[in-house]
Every structure is written in C-alpha cells, then in structure tokens.
Amino acid sequence: MFENLSYKQKFFALIVIICLMALTGYKRSVKLTLDSYRNCKQAATKLQEVNNSWQRMRSLENEVGYLDNIIG
Numbered sequence: 001m002f003e004n005l006s007y008k009q010k011f012f013a014l015i016v017i018i019c020l021m022a023l024t025g026y027k028r029s030v031k032l033t034l035d036s037y038r039n040c041k042q043a044a045t046k047l048q049e050v051n052n053s054w055q056r057m058r059s060l061e062n063e064v065g066y067l068d069n070i071i072g
Contacts, residue, residue: 002010 005013
C-alpha cells in the first residue's frame with residue numbers, strides 16, 4: 001500500500017495523522033481537564049458566597065437582637 005507513495009507524500013500523511021492525533025488528545029484529555037478546573041473554581045466561588053451570606057445572616061441576627069434589647 002505504501003510502496004506506491006513517495007517520501008514527500010508519506011511525510012504529509014504523517015503530518016496529517018499527527019495533527020489528527022493531537023486534536024483527538026486535546027479533546028479527550030486537555031479540554032475535559034480545563035472544564036473540570038473551571039467547574040471547581042465556580043464551585044469554590046459559590047461556596048465562598050454561601051459562607052459569606054451565612055456570616056452576614058448571623059451578623060444581622062445579632063444586630064436585630066441588639067435593637068430589640070434597646071427598643072424593649
């Protein structure tokens with residue numbers, strides 16, 4: 001099969017195969033890893049927001065209790 005092809009044609013075929021393998025490798029591993037990293041960062045941000053809102057809620061409860069004590 002490859003006996004009829006020149007070295008130049010074999011070289012170009014090899015380049016095309018390498019590009020296809022690199023694209024496939026990117027889609028199967030690198031892209032998934034980057035998506036997972038982004039999802040992890042978003043989850044960490046949401047967790048930080050939840051923690052901050054819990055602290056804000058606690059602070060507001062303390063302020064309401066203080067104002068209730070002042071008002072009577």
